Each structure stands twice: as structure tokens, then as C-alpha cells.
Amino acid sequence: MSINANDPSKKSWINTPENSDFPIQNIPFGVFLTRDDIITIGTRIGDTAIDLGAMHQLGYFEGIPLTDDIFLQDTLNDFISDGKKTWRLVRNRISEVFDINNETLQQNEDHKNIILFTLNEIEMQLPVHIGDYTDFYSSREHATNVGSMFRDPENALMPNWLHIPVGYHGRSSTIIPSGVPIHRPLGQTLPKGAEKPIFGPSRLVDFELEMAFITTDANSMGEPIPISEAEDYIFGMVLFNDWSARDIQKWEYVPLGPFLAKSFASSISPWIVTLDALEPFRTKSPLQDPKPLPYLQQEGNHSFDIHLEVDIVTHEGNRTTVSKSNFKYMYWTMSQQLAHHTVNGCKINSGDMMGSGTISGPTPDSYGSMLELAWQGTKPVALNDGTERKFIQDNDTVVIKGYCMAKGQRIGFGEVSTKLLPVFE
Amino acid sequence: MSINANDPSKKSWINTPENSDFPIQNIPFGVFLTRDDIITIGTRIGDTAIDLGAMHQLGYFEGIPLTDDIFLQDTLNDFISDGKKTWRLVRNRISEVFDINNETLQQNEDHKNIILFTLNEIEMQLPVHIGDYTDFYSSREHATNVGSMFRDPENALMPNWLHIPVGYHGRSSTIIPSGVPIHRPLGQTLPKGAEKPIFGPSRLVDFELEMAFITTDANSMGEPIPISEAEDYIFGMVLFNDWSARDIQKWEYVPLGPFLAKSFASSISPWIVTLDALEPFRTKSPLQDPKPLPYLQQEGNHSFDIHLEVDIVTHEGNRTTVSKSNFKYMYWTMSQQLAHHTVNGCKINSGDMMGSGTISGPTPDSYGSMLELAWQGTKPVALNDGTERKFIQDNDTVVIKGYCMAKGQRIGFGEVSTKLLPVFE
Numbered sequence: 114m115s116i117n118a119n120d121p122s123k124k125s126w127i128n129t130p131e132n133s134d135f136p137i138q139n140i141p142f143g144v145f146l147t148r149d150d151i152i153t154i155g156t157r158i159g160d161t162a163i164d165l166g167a168m169h170q171l172g173y174f175e176g177i178p179l180t181d182d183i184f185l186q187d188t189l190n191d192f193i194s195d196g197k198k199t200w201r202l203v204r205n206r207i208s209e210v211f212d213i214n215n216e217t218l219q220q221n222e223d224h225k226n227i228i229l230f231t232l233n234e235i236e237m238q239l240p241v242h243i244g245d246y247t248d249f250y251s252s253r254e255h256a257t258n259v260g261s262m263f264r265d266p267e268n269a270l271m272p273n274w275l276h277i278p279v280g281y282h283g284r285s286s287t288i289i290p291s292g293v294p295i296h297r298p299l300g301q302t303l304p305k306g307a308e309k310p311i312f313g314p315s316r317l318v319d320f321e322l323e324m325a326f327i328t329t330d331a332n333s334m335g336e337p338i339p340i341s342e343a344e345d346y347i348f349g350m351v352l353f354n355d356w357s358a359r360d361i362q363k364w365e366y367v368p369l370g371p372f373l374a375k376s377f378a379s380s381i382s383p384w385i386v387t388l389d390a391l392e393p394f395r396t397k398s399p400l401q402d403p404k405p406l407p408y409l410q411q412e413g414n415h416s417f418d419i420h421l422e423v424d425i426v427t428h429e430g431n432r433t434t435v436s437k438s439n440f441k442y443m444y445w446t447m448s449q450q451l452a453h454h455t456v457n458g459c460k461i462n463s464g465d466m467m468g469s470g471t472i473s474g475p476t477p478d479s480y481g482s483m484l485e486l487a488w489q490g491t492k493p494v495a496l497n498d499g500t501e502r503k504f505i506q507d508n509d510t511v512v513i514k515g516y517c518m519a520k521g522q523r524i525g526f527g528e529v530s531t532k533l534l535p536v537f538e
Numbered sequence: 539m540s541i542n543a544n545d546p547s548k549k550s551w552i553n554t555p556e557n558s559d560f561p562i563q564n565i566p567f568g569v570f571l572t573r574d575d576i577i578t579i580g581t582r583i584g585d586t587a588i589d590l591g592a593m594h595q596l597g598y599f600e601g602i603p604l605t606d607d608i609f610l611q612d613t614l615n616d617f618i619s620d621g622k623k624t625w626r627l628v629r630n631r632i633s634e635v636f637d638i639n640n641e642t643l644q645q646n647e648d649h650k651n652i653i654l655f656t657l658n659e660i661e662m663q664l665p666v667h668i669g670d671y672t673d674f675y676s677s678r679e680h681a682t683n684v685g686s687m688f689r690d691p692e693n694a695l696m697p698n699w700l701h702i703p704v705g706y707h708g709r710s711s712t713i714i715p716s717g718v719p720i721h722r723p724l725g726q727t728l729p730k731g732a733e734k735p736i737f738g739p740s741r742l743v744d745f746e747l748e749m750a751f752i753t754t755d756a757n758s759m760g761e762p763i764p765i766s767e768a769e770d771y772i773f774g775m776v777l778f779n780d781w782s783a784r785d786i787q788k789w790e791y792v793p794l795g796p797f798l799a800k801s802f803a804s805s806i807s808p809w810i811v812t813l814d815a816l817e818p819f820r821t822k823s824p825l826q827d828p829k830p831l832p833y834l835q836q837e838g839n840h841s842f843d844i845h846l847e848v849d850i851v852t853h854e855g856n857r858t859t860v861s862k863s864n865f866k867y868m869y870w871t872m873s874q875q876l877a878h879h880t881v882n883g884c885k886i887n888s889g890d891m892m893g894s895g896t897i898s899g900p901t902p903d904s905y906g907s908m909l910e911l912a913w914q915g916t917k918p919v920a921l922n923d924g925t926e927r928k929f930i931q932d933n934d935t936v937v938i939k940g941y942c943m944a945k946g947q948r949i950g951f952g953e954v955s956t957k958l959l960p961v962f963e
Binding site: 303312462 | 706
């Protein structure tokens with residue numbers, strides 16, 4: 114089935130600001146609370162939010178096999194379960210209805226009043242119920258930086274790293290959408306040179322610049338997903354800030370991995386951009402040497418050229434871009450991650466989320482965490498207001514943005530913005 | 539509120555075999571499919587399953603604040619959300635209705651036909667939707683054994699182990715109830731002396747003898763649960779087999795912890811025994827030296843004396859008990875685990891599951907895994923049919939049982955029984 118919605122020449126009758134992340138070629142999916150306190154599934158063109166529940170009730174999805182309440186839900190899980198063919202039919206239909214040459218809804222003021230919202234009339238929610246969340250560790254530059262700092266610069270990568278898309282299970286219950294503030298966590302840390310740990314607020318709270326993908330139901334328990342099919346089970350992507358407390362992490366993580374250093378909060382952007390919308394921005398991933406084992410081998414372009422940046426906004430509102438990176442730097446692709454995750458028969462459900470791991474690029478200004486940008490506090494990062502940061506301070510807001518750009522066409526993710534409040538009292 | 543249901547002198551009009559795990563003092567909660575293909579929440583006395591959905595519809599819970607459909611659900615999550623006071627009211631009422639001196643239901647043949655089932659008329663399901671699953675590592679003997687084998691016998695425990703109830707996030711999607719068979723997983727392993735990993739079936743599939751507790755909604759995100767309140771948020775416990783592929787684990791787990799070595803399957807017993815039912819079997823846990831940090835300090839008895847055993851049943855049906863252990867050996871208590879888990883503000887939901895970690899006792903016949911029992915394959919375990927095992931073979935069934943016994947009173951968990959099938963084809 115062709116992806117008509119990607120036609121770059123298409124324009125919408127909904128006003129779309131120049132450089133918007135959300136032209137009619139994007140059509141992301143999200144969940145929002147409307148002015149009438151109703152939760153609905155929606156999409157967005159320009160700065161207009163579109164209520165898909167209302168559109169469906171008014172007959173705009175006629176002919177597409179959808180249950181009546183598929184968009185009147187507080188998560189996208191059931192819609193995602195419907196599978197890739199249905200996602201495409203719906204996205205193509207939305208593209209048709211909002212095409213500048215289509216007058217049906219454009220001329221129907223009553224329907225427009227019901228279906229369209231300005232952004233300040235809605236409140237974005239978590240788009241999916243995340244059953245299981247996995248975080249990978251797939252940036253070679255990040256793994257090398259961390260290995261150099263904490264282990265041995267001569268052997269920075271662990272022996273398994275070039276053979277396995279290393280990953281671990283994370284905590285689902287504390288994944289929040291953009292805009293929800295978080296608190297500095299308390300925890301145990303071992304001060305330098307001390308023999309006994311102390312308890313108190315983490316002093317080294319950090320962001321991690323990541324992206325994450327959301328899956329559909331993919332397999333029965335026991336059944337691996339072949340790498341050739343893996344992309345069919347990826348619904349779309351979001352921006353992801355995997356908040357980390359470095360001092361807690363350092364004391365707790367050997368031998369079973371990060372736990373409370375991560376589980377206090379993880380933030381995602383609220384609009385899921387489909388893999389279909391990202392199709393024009395496919396690109397190669399880095400050459401893999403040594404060649405991975407056969408179940409991880411693939412041909413063709415399986416990464417995406419997505420520009421990423423991280424801003425720190427101080428309590429007073431002063432903004433500094435501290436990192437510029439790109440998703441294409443990832444060594445392991447999403448399909449390799451998913452094939453690896455299921456090779457042991459692990460069951461993947463609709464709404465599962467898989468993080469990329471911190472996306473660091475090759476240059477120091479493209480590193481994806483304060484740990485790397487300020488190199489363990491040895492190179493503080495200068496902000497535009499004259500202050501500097503080794504890690505994130507109370508009342509700082511961290512904003513991650515991301516977009517693709519090719520041949521004058523832009524498809525973006527909006528942002529994930531999270532304020533760090535002081536310790537909970 | 540008193541726990542009348544624990545009265546040891548009470549007898550039921552339902553026939554209860556001697557040495558049953560499920561006398562009227564137990565009243566566990568589970569979910570089953572009935573002969574009419576209806577899913578319902580139920581309990582069990584002796585070998586009789588009791589449909590709580592039907593009891594509620596017939597008015598037996600009158601006066602207790604419960605929604606009409608609270609037991610007509612396919613998970614216990616909503617009931618668990620109702621909180622400890624409601625659990626007690628319901629358990630006390632069940633105890634009353636089935637008391638040998640109560641004739642109401644006892645004499646009502648029509649109602650009995652609707653409410654009561656023999657065990658072969660029902661099929662037990664997973665009792666809760668597990669949002670997040672955490673596994674701890676809280677047996678000192680197990681951590682010491684593993685540390686001795688893989689690291690240094692002189693410094694077997696990691697420096698953090700005596701200060702932190704070490705834990706990590708696990709995979710929820712592959713937790714299954716007793717009776718569901720699993721497949722030997724495929725994966726990457728590094729053969730001894732090799733430079734490159736190979737791909738194939740795990741050769742070292744192991745059980746882990748554990749127990750797990752199920753929580754209710756406990757806190758808002760950001761808010762720690764004080765240790766003094768932690769037990770109020772524990773609904774009950776199950777037996778837990780945390781299947782592990784040791785060769786996959788060894789190659790993948792540094793630095794981010796176990797991943798595919800565990801996520802292929804984890805099995806639990808289907809009846810959740812409430813903390814209230816376990817009250818008479820409280821006991822001390824091992825002395826903690828050094829004294830933990832204040833947020834982990836507690837007085838009194840916070841462990842439970844639960845006898846545990848593991849059987850291996852061969853394809854031909856020959857059964858051997860390979861381990862006898864006890865939950866009371868755990869160094870860290872459940873309330874310490876929960877207080878630690880939330881000290882960073884991690885949100886706990888109804889139906890979350892937390893595993894104890896492998897429960898090894900002080901003697902070699904009380905170790906909780908084949909890794910330890912056969913000491914890395916150096917001391918094969920003899921089975922009653924004359925064969926021996928270093929790890930689990932295809933078509934072996936592993937059965938974990940558990941029960942408490944004091945003053946002639948027995949409260950048990952039944953069993954978790956899982957057959958290991960060959961690699962999925």
C-alpha cells in the first residue's frame with residue numbers, strides 16, 4: 114500500500130507556520146484532554162490539534178475497518194494493535210481530508226468547531242500505556258565516553274558491545290509526558306574516599322538525550338521476530354529524556370545494572386511520529402565491524418537522519434543549547450534492537466517502548482549527557498547567562514527537540530521539556 | 539480491624555484434606571476460567587474453587603463497599619486498589635460464609651451449584667496485570683555463592699550489597715502462571731576461550747527459587763514510602779521461578795545487568811496468599827551488620843517462616859526434590875525492599891510484582907538454583923532415576939512448592955510448575 118500522505122507537494126487548508134514540525138506530511142498520533150475535559154486520540158497539523166474521535170463519529174473514516182470507540186480511548190494501544198495497514202489507511206485519510214483541495218470538512222463550520230482545537234485548548238497526555246520499557250545503549254560514542262571515564266580508556270568498549278545491542282529493562286511507571294515537572298531524587302551514594310554510603314539528595318542529576326520507539330503486538334511468547342520483519346512492528350518514535358542520577362548509579366549499578374538512578378523519572382514527547390512519516394529521511398547507519406551474527410544482519414538503510422538538540426533553560430528563563438546530535442549516529446538500528454530483544458522469545462506488546470540509549474555524536478558538542486559534555490565535571494558547560502553547569506540544577510528545565518529536514522521538507526517531533534524541582538517535601 | 543479469618547480453631551463445611559495448603563484460614567485470591575468459559579476472581583478452600591463474582595451477585599458481600607463488577611474481572615488489580623481494609627473485610631466475610639457453623643450458603647444447593655467448582659472444572663490464569671516487575675537479590679548466601687564463583691571468593695559480596703537491597707527491573711510481558719510450558723531460549727554466548735560469540739540454544743538453562751510480593755497503589759510519583767508503612771502496601775505473596783539462561787547471562791550482563799538471560803520466561807503460582815494469612819508465621823530476619831541507613835531501619839519481625847522446596851520431574855515422570863530452603867533466610871525484608879524502591883520517588887502501582895531474588899539457605903542442599911546446587915557443573919545433582927543434572931534438560935518440569943507450618947496449622951501456596959520444552963520451531 115502506498116503512503117500517499119508523504120506526497121511532499123501536498124498543502125493543507127489548515128494554516129501551517131513555516132518551519133513547523135507538523136506539516137500535513139507528518140500526521141503524528143497523540144492523546145489529549147480537550148476543553149470539555151474529554152480524553153481523545155488526536156493528530157496535529159501546524160498549531161491545530163485534531164480530534165480523531167470526533168472525526169470518526171462524524172463519518173470521516175468511513176470504509177476503514179475501525180471499531181466505533183477506537184479513538185475514544187485514553188491510550189493509543191488498541192489503535193496500534195490494529196497494525197500497520199490500518200495506521201496507513203487512517204494517516205492517508207487524514208491527509209486527504211485536510212488537503213487544501215478537499216472542501217468537505219474545510220467548508221463545514223459545525224464539524225470544524227467539533228473537531229479542531231487550538232493548542233492552548235488541549236493538554237497532551239502520555240500517548241500509550243507502556244507495558245514494558247527497555248533501554249538500549251547503542252551509541253558507540255556514548256559507550257566509549259562512559260567506558261573511558263569509568264573503566265579503561267584503552268579498552269573503553271566492553272567485549273560484548275560490538276556483538277550485542279546491549280540493553281536492559283527500565284521502569285514503566287515513571288514515564289511521563291513533556292511538561293510534567295520532576296523532583297530531584299533522594300538516594301544512597303558513596304562519597305569519594307568514604308567507606309560507608311550516605312543518604313541524601315542526588316548531587317549529580319543528568320539528562321540523557323535519547324529517542325524511543327513504540328511497538329505493536331509482534332509475536333507469541335517463545336517466537337523470535339526475524340530482523341527482516343522487525344520494522345513492521347514499529348509504530349513510531351518519540352523524543353526521550355532518560356533522567357539519570359549519576360552518583361546513585363555509580364554506587365548501585367554493579368552487578369545488576371542501573372535501578373533507582375533511572376527509575377525516578379523518564380520523559381517523552383507526546384506526539385508519536387510514525388515510521389511512515391520518517392520514510393523520506395532514511396539513511397545508512399555506521400559500518401558494523403565486526404559483522405554481527407546472522408540474526409542481526411541486514412542490508413539497506415535502516416537509520417533515520419534526525420537532528421537533535423538539547424537546551425537548558427534556567428529558572429529565570431535564559432536558554433542555552435548545550436548539545437547538537439543526530440539519531441543517525443546510532444551504531445545499532447531499531448530493527449536490530451527488536452530482533453535481538455525477541456531472539457530469546459520475549460513477547461512484545463502494543464505500547465512497549467524501547468529507548469535508543471544516549472545519542473552522542475563524534476564531537477564534544479554533540480555529546481548527549483552532562484556527564485560527557487562536562488566530562489565528569491572537569492569541563493563545566495558555559496550557559497548564556499554567564500553561569501555554568503556540571504550537572505542539572507534545581508529549577509533548570511531541560512528541553513530536547515528533534516526534526517528531519519530534506520529537500521526543503523521538515524518533519525519534526527516537537528519537544529520534550531521537563532523542569533527539575535527540588536527534593537520532594 | 540482484627541483478622542478474624544485467622545482464627546486457628548475455625549473449620550469449614552467444605553471438605554479440606556489433611557495437610558491441604560488451603561484450609562479456611564488461608565483464603566488466597568486468584569483468577570480462573572470456569573467450565574462456562576467465564577473469567578472470574580475466586581478463592582479456594584481445600585480442593586474447592588469459589589467464584590467470588592457469583593457470591594457477590596448473590597449478595598454474600600452485602601455491607602462491604604465494593605463495586606458491582608469488582609470480582610467480574612480478568613485481573614485482581616482493581617480489587618487490590620481498594621486497599622487493605624477492603625481486603626480484610628472480604629477475607630473475613632468469606633471466612634464467615636464458609637464456617638462450619640454458618641448454614642446460609644451451606645444449605646442452599648442452588649447457590650452452591652453456581653458458586654463452587656472442583657479444581658478440574660477451572661483453569662487458573664495470571665492473577666494480576668503486572669505493570670512493572672522488579673527482581674531483588676536479597677539472599678546473602680546466594681549473592682555470596684555467585685560472587686565466589688564468578689568473582690573473588692575472598693570478596694564475594696560487592697561493597698554495596700550490605701547497604702542496599704540490590705535490585706533491577708525485569709520484563710513483565712513474559713510472566714506466566716503455573717502450568718504454562720516454556721521453550722529453551724536462543725541467544726548469544728561466548729564459548730570458553732573463544733574470541734567471538736556464537737548463536738544457538740542456551741545450554742545452561744536454570745531455575746531460580748524465589749518468592750514475589752504483589753503491591754497495591756502506594757504513592758504519588760516523587761513521594762517515598764516510609765519503611766514503617768511499607769507492609770500496608772503489600773497485598774500478598776506467590777511462589778516464583780525466575781528462569782535464567784546462565785550462558786547468555788554471562789556474556790551479556792556487564793555493565794547493564796541481566797536482560798535476555800531472564801526475559802524469556804518467569805513463572806508464578808496462581809493463588810496470591812495475603813500478608814494477613816501469613817501473619818501467624820512472622821519471624822525475625824538475619825541480623826543486619828552493618829546497621830543499614832535510617833530509611834531502611836526497622837524493629838520487630840518482618841520476615842515469614844515459609845518452607846520451600848524444588849522438585850525436578852523428568853519427562854518420564856520421575857520426581858526428585860533437589861532443594862529445600864526457607865524464605866526466612868532473606869537478608870533484606872520486603873518492607874526494606876519497598877522502602878528502598880520508592881526512596882527516589884519511584885511510583886508503585888496496583889499489581890506490581892517484586893521478586894525476592896534466589897533464596898539460598900546456608901547448606902548446599904538449600905541452594906536455590908542449579909548453578910549453586912551443581913556448583914557450576916562441578917557437582918552434578920543426582921536424580922532418583924539414576925540420571926544426573928548440571929542444569930535443566932529439555933522436557934524436565936521444575937516444581938516449586940511452599941508452605942508455612944506452626945502449632946499444627948498449615949498455610950500454603952500450592953505450587954508453580956513449569957515444563958521446559960525444546961527450542962521453539
